[in-house]
Amino acid sequence: MITVSICCLSYNHEPYLADAIESFLSQKTDFSFEVLIHDDASTDRSAAIIKEYEEKYPYIIKAMYQTENQYSQGVLVDLVNQARARGKYLAYCEGDDYWTDPTKLQRQVDYMEAHPECSMSVHAASTVSALKKKVLSDVRPSVGDRDLTVEELIEGGGEFVATNSILLAKEKIEPLPEFFHRAVVGDYPLVIYGGLQGAVHYMDRNMSAYRVGVSGSWTQRELATVEKKGAHMQEIARMLDEINEYTDYRYDRSIRVTKERNELHLLLEQGRVAEAKKGKYREQYNQLSLKKIILFRIKHSFPNVARLLKAIRWGVSA
Template structure:
């Protein structure tokens, strides 16, 4: 039993049985000069995920601490990531979902070395590949900058949920000890976590690619929460409410950045609802002009051929999932 780990690796899983071994193996391959603990939380998976966890927990009883739910907590509105956050004993918490994995055996050492040398740092992040489901084919790279840099809070807010990969995050539990209402009420966890860290310290980006983020995973959050137009509309509206809560929490100190981020989601909502002319004018004009030519062409295609677009979306969704 590890009594005083430097890092708690937190991993939440739901029906990730086909991918969990990659995630856990990437935790176990970490080469560090400090102790770690691995906290695995299974939210009542209906696949073989729990069996995978039980096997690893049996092989590494001093490292791996599992929780197995018998009823799915996420569907009941419970913030499942809190189970691991609250029981973590580490000075730092490293995040990786059950369908993702790390690729650099020195990832944790590099991030902890930086944070130990920079006490003001509340979170470190790094570059990551987006890979296609089980094939591990690299689709793109999450790389917000081309050098090591401290990300200003305005950049974290305006960059949105895709600015950094969730499985690149290592944060200080002391600096992010109290989780405010805007985080607890949010429909996502990684984006508000990065904002919260930026409010209580510095968020440092290390320009090294050290993990892989899977897309197109059956049963993933994206699959469950953004599969239909109605769900996407609700998501955009929920995100707008989150920005309002953050604005109140920060006493309106970052109104400009939060307003810009909110406009981005309002823009996406207009596109989802087919209100293309509105999206091209007024306060949304700047966002429209910042789109690439390719994205503008796709937007015009959706406007002219909405039924074909929806059919293509459904076919693509089925092919991915």
């Protein structure tokens, strides 16, 4: 019997894929798990690397190889991949990220088994530079273990918890609601829905790494310009409105605050500081640190400098 299905999406992850797969295989558990890898027609050697592991571990690694890129056609590839999951629990990690603690799955499953009211378990993680794995920051929603509230999950945004920290109870989240299927992203609405279906428990233990500065990543493709960020923000706002309706407006304040914060950040990136300082944005603007305000101004007035500073910090070419 399979207890955990590890869902891994891969697209042109050749330099990183072995790290991800090895981190799955290194898990020390007293239960069985499977690794479901979906390769979305990679143009590098990703598929070949996956096949090597699949041949070596045929009872653990189950791969899907697309001949045409599905994501570009609007297909929700994460749902395609996890539809074949046989596990009681689902874990997530993309092919350019990896886990850092061999006890990760065991710890999360033990907690979930002891707390059936829990729909999802998450934990602390690190953001690291793409190739050198230099630790840049921590994704740490709280100090100490505790359950996270739905309000926190909404207001925290898509980066509040690391996607590769998620372990969820499959029966509690299936079938997924319509707002998930229409969403422009998958992890943010998934975490919110997990909170609506049961407790989301946070473990204050760092057990995974999220790479930044990966060439051709979703962030680089979809959020490369202020215009793209604006379009993305509108899609997130639409999704939040649908969640508001779905929950009969129980979280209206959190959704309103989150939408206004996103709008404020976009105004600052566009250099519209006067608008950002007044009206409904005034309170949140006054809460911004001086450092953050300066960074927004650099992004707008000196975009090349902003890119250079980010590249230096991440250890990649500008």
